[in-house]
Amino acid sequence: MARKKIALVGAGQIGGTMALVLAQKQLGDVVLVDVVEGVPQGKALDIMEGRLPLKTSAVLSGTNNYNDIAGSDVVIVTAGVPRKPGMTRDDLLEVNYGIIEKVGTAIKNTAPNAFVIVVTNPLDAMVYAMQKITGFASAKVVGMAGVLDSSRLACFVAMELGVAAEDVQAVVMGGHGPSMVSLYDFVSVGGIPLPQLMSKEVFDKLSKRTADAGTEIVNLLKTGSAFYSPGVSAVKMAEAYLLDKKSVVTCAAQLAGQYGVKDLYCGVPVVIGEKGVEKILEVKMTEEEKAAFAKSVTEVKVNADWVDNKIKG
Numbered sequence: 001m002a003r004k005k006i007a008l009v010g011a012g013q014i015g016g017t018m019a020l021v022l023a024q025k026q027l028g029d030v031v032l033v034d035v036v037e038g039v040p041q042g043k044a045l046d047i048m049e050g051r052l053p054l055k056t057s058a059v060l061s062g063t064n065n066y067n068d069i070a071g072s073d074v075v076i077v078t079a080g081v082p083r084k085p086g087m088t089r090d091d092l093l094e095v096n097y098g099i100i101e102k103v104g105t106a107i108k109n110t111a112p113n114a115f116v117i118v119v120t121n122p123l124d125a126m127v128y129a130m131q132k133i134t135g136f137a138s139a140k141v142v143g144m145a146g147v148l149d150s151s152r153l154a155c156f157v158a159m160e161l162g163v164a165a166e167d168v169q170a171v172v173m174g175g176h177g178p179s180m181v182s183l184y185d186f187v188s189v190g191g192i193p194l195p196q197l198m199s200k201e202v203f204d205k206l207s208k209r210t211a212d213a214g215t216e217i218v219n220l221l222k223t224g225s226a227f228y229s230p231g232v233s234a235v236k237m238a239e240a241y242l243l244d245k246k247s248v249v250t251c252a253a254q255l256a257g258q259y260g261v262k263d264l265y266c267g268v269p270v271v272i273g274e275k276g277v278e279k280i281l282e283v284k285m286t287e288e289e290k291a292a293f294a295k296s297v298t299e300v301k302v303n304a305d306w307v308d309n310k311i312k313g
């Protein structure tokens with residue numbers, strides 16, 4: 001069986017984290033691509049030299065040439081600029097759109113069969129732009145945010161209850177911004193619905209912390225944004241595709257009428273397998289959650305309209 005090829009466009013903090021985790025999991029050979037000379041090459045060589053203790057035979061390489069992503073099975077895009085303290089994700093729109101335009105064109109020309117996972121912020125607008133620029137089927141172009149936001153909520157619930165984070169399931173929907181929606185009834189703790197274990201008041205505090213979790217890390221790091229948890233979250237999505245796992249995850253997917261939304265990318269629960277997004281799951285929300293989701297969609301639309309105008313020129 002031929003080895004799978006995974007291209008990581010952007011060899012910064014998240015790119016480097018993903019390269020290490022992908023090598024460890026032996027999901028395929030990894031190509032790191034970046035505009036900065038030496039960094040993708042250096043990170044690839046550094047991980048290559050650790051393969052003995054890592055017990056992996058994955059092959060990693062680094063390049064400054066987009067042509068080297070040719071024929072990739074999966075392309076994960078983190079290329080762009082991260083936030084600094086005081087910045088919102090939307091402050092990155094203009095500069096990161098220019099980068100996605102270049103990267104998207106390269107993917108279209110060299111890796112037409114790839115499953116493309118966009119991580120660059122502002123996430124919902126960047127994945128929307130990526131789909132328009134590549135023209136790929138929407139099932140093959142997704143954005144990573146919901147896996148991370150849900151994992152953050154699960155972490156805070158686990159810390160509050162003093163239980164294992166791996167036993168907590170959570171769903172956070174909507175746009176990847178302050179308006180994201182954490183669903184109380186959907187959290188399960190080892191199969192037990194959260195409302196049986198935690199009051200709505202306490203949950204609302206954790207939900208607020210989840211919506212602000214990216215900013216909390218930005219303020220601590222001061223020089224960039226979160227990268228370990230975003231890295232492992234994107235790898236989870238790649239793994240679901242490469243191993244045809246039919247994983248149920250929340251991610252930014254293009255809606256075709258589900259939740260009353262058309263064309264836009266927004267965080268919803270989906271099934272990911274060998275065909276990419278194989279199903280979008282439509283879940284029942286409370287009236288309050290529906291209203292919050294609708295508000296989040298309105299915010300996502302503002303940036304999507306900006307992208308549309310940019311594409312029209």
Ligand code: TXD
Pocket residue numbers: 009010011012013014015033034035036078079080081082083092096099102103118119120121123144145148176224225226227230
């Ligand atoms: O949940 C989520 N989706 C996110 C998204 C969670 C955390 C961070 N998120 C966003 O990911 C963040 O706001 C940024 O837009 C991206 C990447 O974050 P990272 O922390 O990895 O940023 P770095 O370390 O600055 O890395 C970005 C790299 C850097 O090495 C640049 O030189 C490179 O991108 N870059 C490019 N690579 C290839 N091609 C082009 N054109 C290019 N431009 C910059």
